Amino acid sequence: MKKFLLATVFLPMMAFGQNHEANLRKIYDTELSAGHTYDNLRYLCKVIGNRLAGSPGAAASVEWTKQLMESYDFDTVYLQPVMVPHWERGGKDVVKIVNSVKHGTVELNALALGNTRGTGAKGLVGQVIEVKSIPELMAMGEKVRGKIVFFNGPMDPKLIDTFQAYGGANAQRSSGAAEASKLGAIGTLVRSLSNTINEFPHTGNQRYNPDFPEIPALAISTADAELLSELLADQADLNVYLESYGEMKSEKLSYNVIGEIRGTEKPEEIIAVGGHLDSWDVGEGAHDDGAGCMQAIEVLRLYKQLGWKPKRTIRAVMWMNEENGLRGGQEYARVAKEKGEKHIAGIESDSGGFLPIGFSSTGTDAQRSKLTSWSELLRPYQLWSLDRPGGGADIGPLRDQGPILIGLKPDSQRYFFYHHTEADVFEAVDQRELELVAAAMAALVYLIEQEGI
Structure with a gap:
């Protein structure tokens, strides 16, 4: 060289x-x-x-x-x-749509977010509810209880500075699980923070609120976020299976x-x-x-x-x-x-x-x-x-x-x-x-x- x-x-x-x-x-x-x-x-x-x-x-x-x-x-x-x-991540992160009328079972590209407590081998199944932001989540109130919250707020494509767009979408990843847990949610999915539509899931840090349960939090690729949102529009009772092994040592x-x-x-x-x-x-x-x-x-x-x-x-x-x-x-x-x-x-x-x-x-x-x-x-x-x-x-x-x-x-x-x-x-x-x-x-x-x- x-x-x-x-x-x-x-x-x-x-x-x-x-x-x-x-x-x-x-x-x-x-x-x-x-x-x-x-x-x-x-x-x-x-x-x-x-x-x-x-x-x-x-x-x-x-x-x-x-x-x-x-x-x-x-x-x-x-x-x-x-x-x-x-x-430590501890194992393979799995997210599957399990009851799609159109597609049956569909595995999504996923990564658990950092510092997340995993489900363990038993996994977790729940009905999905979609929101685009933390304020939209809070407006849902009791509708969130017992469900898996899907945060699908995209990075703003109109912003030339992609770091500004990242900052605008980051709250759903960093504090989405903490806020959803306050309302009784059992898990969260987050649209990956990317300004392109692709198959790569993006991990990243998230923080729990110590006064509420630590629920599983995983990111899915932007392409799969688009798919999940499309399926939810036609089928409100869509269920998703989560499996992750994250552990804070x-x-x-x-x-x-x-x-x-x-x-x-x-x-x-x-x-x-x-x-x-x-x-x-x-x-x-x-x-x-x-x-x-x-x-x-x-x-x-x-x-x-x-x-x-x-x-x-x-x-x-x-x-x-x-x-x-x-x-x-x-x-x-x-x-x-x-x-x-x-x-x-x-x-x-x-x-x-x-x-x-x-x-x-x-x-x-x-x-x-x-x-x-x-x-x-x-x-x-x-x-x-x-x-x-x-x-x-x-x-x-x-x-x-x-x-x-x-x-x-x-x-x-x-x-x-x-x-x-x-x-x-x-x-x-x-x-x-x-x-x-x-x-x-x-x-x-x-x-x-x-x-x-």
């Missing part, structure tokens, strides 16, 4: 002139001709695989990313302990993995750049969020390869447990506050390894104004969007400590085809786009560590 052909020996670290145009060009040239991001992602996905918090895959990814950053000779590499939830010790290059002039000012190392237990977690992790490591590796010493401290952070608990981000922020660390920026890539188009941010007017002041420097690299609000889940807990929070914004149109599915594998990532994101993140880190924000 190309990374073994070019610049595999690092230059001595040195100060460099503040010619921003020239240095940004060096970042892009180096990454696009001699980057390691793609090959590192290949190893994470194909050798280690999926990495749900508390699983052997998550433990293996912690050890490998630590060794990887040590091999790049970062100034400091260490593990930050964090207790994480440990949920005792919490486990895991780790955030952190690599650092110390600043030469203002080492106390920290720029954290990262992604979440955990993934769901289906697919390989390539776009979500192996890409973000490998891109963050690449930012520091590029500094080593170019022989640059940053003015401010740069940290690559692999946060653990974003998917079903956010424990890694919370613990990182807690420790930073306890130590009195001064983060000036938190940057997260957790939107897939697609073509980068800019950065979103949350911060003061002065911080966000500084970010947009670099528009002319970043425009040659087709980073057009710098003024949208946003950030990232893992960096969110840092907010009250004052840094600007920045989220990498890629072209999002394809992301929700792969998100939380078996299709999120290494082969779904384009090398060129992945490396362009790594270069974009390194470019932004460079501007912040040179000028502050």
Whole structure:
């Protein structure tokens, strides 16, 4: 591969002139001709695989990313302990329509939602009632009792930003089971959160209300959601069989993995750049969020390869447990506050390894104004969007400590085809786009560590 052909020996670290145009060009040239991001992602996905918090895959990814950053000779590499939830799927998830007048028995493509309590081998049969939203569910009242609630609210296809559409539909997945249980429902089905009609079921996290029963909650593919809705329109007494084996086990010790290059002039000012190392237990977690992790490591590796010493401290952070608990981000922020660390920026890539188009941010007017002041420097690299609000889940807990929070914004149109599915594998990532994101993140880190924000 190309990374073994070019610049595999690092230059001595040195100060460099503040010619921003020239240095940004060096970042892009180096990454696009001699980057390691793609090959590192290949190893994470194909050798280690999926990495749900508390699983052997998550433990293996912690050890490998630590060794990887040590091999790049970062100034400091260490593990930050964090207790994480440990949920296991436990077996094959099954959803079947059992009494269709038109089709008889029909098996649907399904995945149990994360943190869900399963039915066990005995399964569960119930009549289905369809709703499009939580408010529509609440209006049903006693009609829901003893039934399986089918949440069939689609992502809004009219919204150009698919993350906005995702946010608008997410409540039915994250809290649908909790709300349905309050009304006496015995289980829930959720239309997968995807902006396309396809056969892939999408898992994802859901949260129970501790004051009500923990009922089974499963997602079905968008294609099967369309079918189920169509059949319900003609047959109100449609029954569905659910079978799942999910179980929440005792919490486990895991780790955030952190690599650092110390600043030469203002080492106390920290720029954290990262992604979440955990993934769901289906697919390989390539776009979500192996890409973000490998891109963050690449930012520091590029500094080593170019022989640059940053003015401010740069940290690559692999946060653990974003998917079903956010424990890694919370613990990182807690420790930073306890130590009195001064983060000036938190940057997260957790939107897939697609073509980068800019950065979103949350911060003061002065911080966000500084970010947009670099528009002319970043425009040659087709980073057009710098003024949208946003950030990232893992960096969110840092907010009250004052840094600007920045989220990498890629072209999002394809992301929700792969998100939380078996299709999120290494082969779904384009090398060129992945490396362009790594270069974009390194470019932004460079501007912040040179000028502050």
